[in-house]
Amino acid sequence: MLVSRYSKPEFNPYENDDLVLEDPVGPWRAPRAEGPLASSLAVPGSKSLTNRELVLSALASGPSLLRSPLHSRDTAIMADALRELGTIIDEVPGDGGFGPDWRVTPQELTGGSSIDCGLAGTVMRFVPMIAALALGPVAFDGDPAARKRPMRATIDALRALGVDVTDDGRGTLPFSLYGTGSVEGGPIEVDASSSSQFISALLLVAARFTHGLELRHTGSVLPSLPHIEMTMEVLSARGVEVRHPEPGIWSVAAGAIAARDVDIEPDLSNAAPFLAAALVAGGTVTIDGWPAATTQVGDRLPDLLAAFGATTHRSASSLTIDGGLGALGGGTLSGARLDLGECGELAPALVALAALADGPSTFTGIGHLRGHETDRLAALTTELNALGGSVTELEDGLAIEPKPLHGGVWHSYEDHRMATAGAIIGLAVDDIDIEDIGTTAKTLPEFPALWHNLVHPRAASVDPFSIGIL
Ligand SMILES: O=C(O)C1=C[C@@H](OP(=O)(O)O)[C@@H](O)[C@H](O)C1
Ligand SMILES: C=C(OP(=O)(O)O)C(=O)O
Numbered sequence: 001m002l003v004s005r006y007s008k009p010e011f012n013p014y015e016n017d018d019l020v021l022e023d024p025v026g027p028w029r030a031p032r033a034e035g036p037l038a039s040s041l042a043v044p045g046s047k048s049l050t051n052r053e054l055v056l057s058a059l060a061s062g063p064s065l066l067r068s069p070l071h072s073r074d075t076a077i078m079a080d081a082l083r084e085l086g087t088i089i090d091e092v093p094g095d096g097g098f099g100p101d102w103r104v105t106p107q108e109l110t111g112g113s114s115i116d117c118g119l120a121g122t123v124m125r126f127v128p129m130i131a132a133l134a135l136g137p138v139a140f141d142g143d144p145a146a147r148k149r150p151m152r153a154t155i156d157a158l159r160a161l162g163v164d165v166t167d168d169g170r171g172t173l174p175f176s177l178y179g180t181g182s183v184e185g186g187p188i189e190v191d192a193s194s195s196s197q198f199i200s201a202l203l204l205v206a207a208r209f210t211h212g213l214e215l216r217h218t219g220s221v222l223p224s225l226p227h228i229e230m231t232m233e234v235l236s237a238r239g240v241e242v243r244h245p246e247p248g249i250w251s252v253a254a255g256a257i258a259a260r261d262v263d264i265e266p267d268l269s270n271a272a273p274f275l276a277a278a279l280v281a282g283g284t285v286t287i288d289g290w291p292a293a294t295t296q297v298g299d300r301l302p303d304l305l306a307a308f309g310a311t312t313h314r315s316a317s318s319l320t321i322d323g324g325l326g327a328l329g330g331g332t333l334s335g336a337r338l339d340l341g342e343c344g345e346l347a348p349a350l351v352a353l354a355a356l357a358d359g360p361s362t363f364t365g366i367g368h369l370r371g372h373e374t375d376r377l378a379a380l381t382t383e384l385n386a387l388g389g390s391v392t393e394l395e396d397g398l399a400i401e402p403k404p405l406h407g408g409v410w411h412s413y414e415d416h417r418m419a420t421a422g423a424i425i426g427l428a429v430d431d432i433d434i435e436d437i438g439t440t441a442k443t444l445p446e447f448p449a450l451w452h453n454l455v456h457p458r459a460a461s462v463d464p465f466s467i468g469i470l
Pocket of ligand 1: 048122197200223368
């Protein structure tokens with residue numbers, strides 16, 4: 001685990017019982033809800049938007065400014081990867097509240113480097129396509145857990161584009177490629193059934209291919225479509241001609257990628273556990289800065305949480321989820337039957353909610369979660385069943401029968417969303433110890449502080465920066 005400039009070693013973690021982060025990989029006692037909530041909070045920038053804008057800025061025709069970017073392990077690793085390829089990325093003071101802005105100055109792309117992808121899907125899938133445009137060898141590897149994530153479609157696509165790749169045939173990290181300084185592009189077929197990121201990766205870079213790209217997805221399913229829509233939107237905003245004439249087909253015209261100063265929206269998927277807390281504890285949780293329109297899948301949360309019994313209020317710049325009395329206050333927390341194929345990254349929070357509901361739930365369309373940070377279907381099943389729950393794995397999802405749960409260790413599997421799912425369970429169940437809460441730094445280093453402030457609104461508020469771990 002890296003300790004970043006966002007860590008403040010002088011912070012005394014014992015000032016707050018539920019902020020024991022002296023050992024960031026040791027257990028963290030999840031705080032129990034004290035009563036109905038009436039909380040407002042802001043969450044830092046979107047991982048998916050920050051890493052897309054970093055990539056496009058590195059490929060653009062001039063310098064770009066990213067305002068309020070996410071500063072987390074995944075975005076730090078993306079910035080470092082782009083720096084390895086020659087891009088200049090400087091911090092400049094910003095007023096976003098969660099760290100500096102980033103000025104990105106593109107340079108000629110250079111090879112001859114080794115890139116650490118950590119456990120970031122966006123880095124391991126997006127950056128090889130950029131490296132293919134550089135001259136020279138680039139090696140890719142990541143965390144031990146990253147070596148289990150599907151990469152076959154990246155390796156096959158690189159070869160189909162004429163790029164030399166050396167790998168061990170397993171279709172995973174590590175591998176190396178040898179860029180010749182340009183990629184012809186043209187027609188290409190890709191099986192992206194295990195991750196939409198294979199499609200986004202090619203679309204993001206394709207305007208810099210000599211002949212652009214005509215891309216056809218050959219698999220039987222395609223998860224996380226809104227993330228591909230997000231990719232198309234950020235490309236259009238930079239003047240790239242991208243089309244999606246029919247399902248499974250995209251084209252990108254060769255041309256310049258415009259430089260752009262851009263405000264990064266808050267990460268609405270990272271808002272999920274906070275909003276879910278309103279249904280457990282009762283009362284309301286408001287996320288400030290909720291965009292009026294967005295391609296982020298987190299914008300589905302009002303509809304998804306309505307299926308569990310929540311109501312939503314929107315203002316011009318915020319969104320409030322009202323959980324009524326909440327499960328702990330004797331209110332209703334309904335089970336739900338949901339296809340989460342478009343928004344799989346929300347599944348861990350919803351599964352935790354379902355485990356505390358009044359009736360059974362079934363979530364489908366999420367077989368691809370087996371290739372996320374960990375096999376999330378197995379991890380959620382194992383952890384909930386170890387606490388007395390009744391969760392069954394389906395071919396493409398989970399069936400959850402709520403049962404009284406007891407305390408115990410909740411393992412995180414180096415997965416930020418597993419850790420935050422455990423915190424939701426801990427609102428309602430005594431003695432839940434989350435192993436490796438520090439793993440939330442993948443996309444939200446401020447999670448323990450923000451969660452503390454949510455659950456203990458009357459206690460002294462903790463500065464999220466005071467315990468950030470990266
Ligand atoms: O492109 C992106 O930014 C993402 C796409 C999705 O990946 P999958 O299609 O692999 O689910 C999502 O789950 C991930 O958190 C972020
Ligand atoms: C699947 C996720 O991440 P990644 O970008 O590493 O794929 C996630 O954040 O839920």
